[in-house]
Amino acid sequence: MRHIISILLENEAGALSRVAGLFSARGYNIEAMTVAPTHDASISRMTVATRGSEEVMEQVLKQLNKLVEVIRVQDLSDGPHIERELMLIKVHAVGPDREEVKRLADIFRGRIIDVTDRSYTMELTGTGEKLDAFIHALDPGMVIEVVRSGASAISRGAKGI
Amino acid sequence: MTSPTTTEQRPTAQHQEEELTGAEIVVRALRDEGVEYLYGYPGGAVLYIYDELFKQDAVKHILVRHEQAAVHAADAYARITGKVGVALVTSGPGATNAVTGIATAYMDSIPLVVITGQVPVALIGNDAFQEVDTVGITRPCTKHNFLVKDVRDLASTLKTAFHLAATGRPGPVLVDIPKDITGHKTLYHYPEKVSLRSYKPTVKGHPGQVRKAMQMIAGAQRPMFYTGGGVILANGAEELVKLVRRLGAPVTNTFMGLGGYPASDRQFLGMLGMHGTYEANMAVQNCDVLVAIGARFDDRVTGNIAKFAPHAKIVHVDIDPSSISKNVRVDIPIVGDLRQVLAEMNQILAEMDHPTDARALAAWWAQIEDWRKRDCLHYIQNDEVIKPQFVIQKLYELTGGDAVVTTDVGQHQMWAAQFYGFDRPRRWASSGGLGTMGYGLPAAMGAQLAEPDSTVLCVTGEGSIQMNIQELSTCLQYRLPIKIACLNNHYLGMVRQWQEFFYGSRYAMSYVDALPDFVKLAEAFGHVGLRADKPADVEPVIREALRLKDRLVFMDFQVDPVENVYPMVPAGAALSEMILV
Structure with missing residues (x-):
């Protein structure tokens, strides 16, 4: 099963590498990993999307907690949560495609953020599935490049991590 | 904003604040930490530190002939004394030679502080002479490591290193110090205490869990204790002996746990695992309650994990939550300092009336004595070849x-x-x-x-x-x-x-x-x-x-060139499937 794990860790050199190293050393899967400082500049928040059985997830959480720089770990998949990912996508847009792409972007609530006479660059946010769906809706030959941020996630409700 | 590290910085008589160089700070910190022996080998990046060592004799330096040996010596010193072992090596090859020693200590949870020299800060990343990414190389085989880039962080980093090495599940901690940092000056104060917001090991066992465990253990028909290196590390042997003797239960030690229970005691069945005794392995395979204390269900202990202790409910006590239910599902997990948890167990046991089932225990011991009669360590010494x-x-x-x-x-x-x-x-x-x-x-x-x-x-x-x-x-x-x-x-x-x-x-x-x-x-x-x-x-x-x-x-x-170690559980076999002589 897919899990979204939130990690608060000291914003120190090497902390990211400790988490990444843990995943690779113990053979845990990483689908995506994002990290940036929080409102408290001394703390970074990392979101890891991973897959594994219940037993593996229990170990993942315990091993993360064991890292000296990790302050808090939570498996957001245990409760209701919101997940968002940012995608920047550059597509060929010439002739009749120009209108079609623009319409598609509107349907997906994407925004065109850069335009040339031959291309559009768009910005989309949403769940990973929505971004996948947008890519699939395009003619595969149209896509020039795609960059995705990986999931960021937060729990629903008033309580913080 | 919370500060990541809060350290008490109350200067005392000995901790007069004075300007010291990084090298002086290292030596003073070791002294203030009560370090008796420092095992090491000099080299370019640690020359300032060696110069300071030369000027004093409180910290005795043992000059090895290879950095690996420095770390092993510090490691064994730690195992025997219970103190933190300390090693000092230079950058580059000094550090890489030390890695085997560090990994050895890491696998056995031995408290060490390893100080490595590093090239000057300005040269880091430049492929300088005798430069390696020491914190990168040692990240997976240390409990934690530090690169000190400011002399003002040096004393508190060393204090934190000793704290991390010795507390919780112990382990080696490495402090990488660039050469220029050992030459810079700052005010010295060695913190008395360390408090890290991200590191707070659980020491006291959950009382409800401990009580539940004691009920399960006391109610067992065929109890078996399986204790590991954790008992030694936590200085829990005395409490363990008290508990096991009062319960009258059989006990085995892992390889790392030897000495945790007296080998000459009748209740001791010898070591378990791949080269464990017949009686210890059979008792584990046939017990109805297995009490694992400070052991980690390592593959050399369990044999085929699917066939391990098939009839047993398992109680597992460990300081490290990640050791629990890692390899084997546990019925009653208890996280805590083993000496404390064992003391709590003893206390609960003392309050129980007729805690154990004497008749069941007698039958269990009769079975064990039967296994013992196999005399699985038997060998024959002739007049010709030394066994x-x-x-x-x-x-x-x-x-x-x-x-x-x-x-x-x-x-x-x-x-x-x-x-x-x-x-x-x-x-x-x-x-x-x-x-x-x-x-x-x-x-x-x-x-x-x-x-x-x-x-x-x-x-x-x-x-x-x-x-x-x-x-x-x-x-x-x-x-x-x-x-x-x-x-x-x-x-x-x-x-x-x-x-x-x-x-x-x-x-x-x-x-x-x-x-x-x-x-x-x-x-x-x-x-x-x-x-x-x-x-x-x-x-x-x-x-x-x-x-x-x-x-x-x-x-x-x-000795006999072709003698084999028996019993032996082949890799992948169940503990009961031993090759005997």
Whole structure:
């Protein structure tokens, strides 16, 4: 099963590498990993999307907690949560495609953020599935490049991590 | 904003604030930490530190001949004393040579602080002379590591390193110090306490869980205790003995846990696992409640995990939550400091009326005694060839079972574990987790410095001893009267045994040709060498070695080249599927 794990860790050199190293050393899967400082500049928040059985997830959480720089770990998949990912996508847009792409972007609530006479660059946010769906809706030959941020996630409700 | 590290910085009489260089800070911090011995090897990046060491004599520096040995010596010193072992090496090759030692300590959860020199901050990342990414290389084999980039962080980093090494599940912590930092000056104050918001090990066991566990243990028909290195590390042996004796239950120790329960006690069934005794393994496989204390269900202990202790409810006590339910599902997990949890268990037991089922226990013991009758460690010593087991047995007898024993890795290591009974904790230092050949001799140095008045035995083989043989020179420099017992079978014995059992007796590269004359070698290093060729030589050689109290003696025992370690649970088999003699 897919899990979204939130990690608060000291914003120190090497902390990211400790988490990444843990995943690779113990053979845990990483689908995506994002990290940036929080409102408290001394703390970074990392979101890891991973897959594994219940037993593996229990170990993942315990091993993360064991890292000296990790302050808090939570498996957001245990409760209701919101997940968002940012995608920047550059597509060929010439002739009749120009209108079609623009319409598609509107349907997906994407925004065109850069335009040339031959291309559009768009910005989309949403769940990973929505971004996948947008890519699939395009003619595969149209896509020039795609960059995705990986999931960021937060729990629903008033309580913080 | 919360500060990540809060340290109490109350200057006391000795902690007068004064401007010191980084190098002075390192030496002062070691002194303030009460460090007695520093094991190390100098080099360019640590010259300022060595210069400061030269000017004082509170911290005694032991000059090894290879950085790996410095870390092993510090490691064994830690195992024997219970204090944090400290090593100091230079950058680049100094650090990489130390890595095997660090990984060894990491696998066995030994508290160490390893200080490495680094190239000056401005050169980091420039492929400078003797530069490696030490924190990068050691990240997966340390409990934690630091690169100090500002001299103002140095004292608090060292304090934090000692704190991390010794608390929770202990382990090696590395502090990488660039050379220029050791030359910079700042005010010195060594914090008395460390508090990290991200690191707060649980020490007290959950009372409800402890009570539940005690009810399950007391209600067992066939209880079995399985205790590991955690009991030694937590100084929990005394409480363990109290608990097990009161319950009248059988107990086995892991390889790392030897000495946690007295080997000569009737309730002790010997070591368990791949080379464990028949009775210990059978008792684990047939018990109805298995109490694992400070052990981690390692593959060498469990054999085929799916068939491990099939009838047992499992109680697992450990300081490290990630050890619990890692390999084996546990019914009652308890996280906490073992000495505290064992004390809590003893307290609960004291309050229970008729805690155990005496009749069930008697039947269980009758079964165990039956298994014991198999006499699984039996061997026959003839007049012709020395049996390696016989050497260990004689060493045990002639040292009164009271030596501190270090080993290398292989058959000799297993025979030492099987035939040298430890009645006390902290008398045994061997690389259990990593299985590091070359550990034994440098470990014996650390052990001898920790216990200057004890007999320190290094049980080794002709393969392993050559991996750190250069340390014979260190032993002479510091007059360390270690007794080396080399079970010389001209084979990498454990490799040969596996090849015999599982690889059609094709002895690929396990025969060691062109061996040195170890007697002459010992003499060349300024020590005494003795050889035993026949069984009748064994006792006189050991007696002579023990008589030479102030000399290092290398005993070369020419043993049966094809003897195997029995019992043996083949990899992948259940514990009950032992190969017996």
